[in-house]
Amino acid sequence: MRRLTLATVIAVVALTPTACAYKGLTMAAQNAVTLHGDGALTEPNATSTAMTYNTALAPVGSRLNVAFNPSNESTNAQLTVSGLLPNRGYAVHAHTNACATDPAVEGPHYQNRVDPAATPQAPSTNPEYANPSNEVWLDVRTDATGSGTSRTTVPFVFTDRGPGSIVVHEGMQTETAPGRAGEAGARIACLTLSAVQPKGVDPRGSR
Numbered sequence: 001m002r003r004l005t006l007a008t009v010i011a012v013v014a015l016t017p018t019a020c021a022y023k024g025l026t027m028a029a030q031n032a033v034t035l036h037g038d039g040a041l042t043e044p045n046a047t048s049t050a051m052t053y054n055t056a057l058a059p060v061g062s063r064l065n066v067a068f069n070p071s072n073e074s075t076n077a078q079l080t081v082s083g084l085l086p087n088r089g090y091a092v093h094a095h096t097n098a099c100a101t102d103p104a105v106e107g108p109h110y111q112n113r114v115d116p117a118a119t120p121q122a123p124s125t126n127p128e129y130a131n132p133s134n135e136v137w138l139d140v141r142t143d144a145t146g147s148g149t150s151r152t153t154v155p156f157v158f159t160d161r162g163p164g165s166i167v168v169h170e171g172m173q174t175e176t177a178p179g180r181a182g183e184a185g186a187r188i189a190c191l192t193l194s195a196v197q198p199k200g201v202d203p204r205g206s207r
């Protein structure tokens with residue numbers, strides 16, 4: 001009898017930390033997708049996942065690395081670049097589709113709440129939707145060596161849908177004015193995102 005009680009106590013003590021840790025995760029975090037991308041820019045081709053459309057502003061061999069990590073109801077995004085032009089701003093956003101030889105195929109900006117007025121011919125420029133809390137903006141500024149890092153946290157996670165790429169634009173900074181919000185000039189480079197298997201990974205631990 002005594003032996004059984006001791007075994008029960010040990011079992012409860014052993015199981016308790018696991019139960020507490022699991023309870024701390026919300027449903028959103030469990031279902032949320034972690035996305036990442038990494039690559040050195042190539043000339044556009046059908047199999048590349050990191051390509052440049054403007055080798056003067058985004059040289060072949062420049063490196064882009066990005067991670068989107070869910071944390072509770074939010075997503076932390078971080079972009080690291082190297083090999084770009086020194087001391088220059090680059091506007092960068094998450095777009096809906098993967099990179100393609102024709103940059104138009106990458107689609108508009110990924111929006112958490114999709115602007116009902118937007119069309120393929122006239123993407124959203126309404127600041128109510130085209131803003132850095134409803135889209136993912138990762139505008140980055142390079143240092144004297146052409147390297148840089150930018151971070152943002154957006155108040156949503158990716159579950160049944162998510163962005164397919166990040167696109168680097170010619171503009172040095174993303175516009176915010178009504179009618180121009182989200183605009184940043186021509187697309188000069190693209191990095192395809194892929195989902196990271198979230199099982200067994202604490203998204204808060206991978207930053």
Ligand SMILES: [Cu+2]
Pocket residue numbers: 092093094095109167169184
């Ligand atoms: Cu963009």
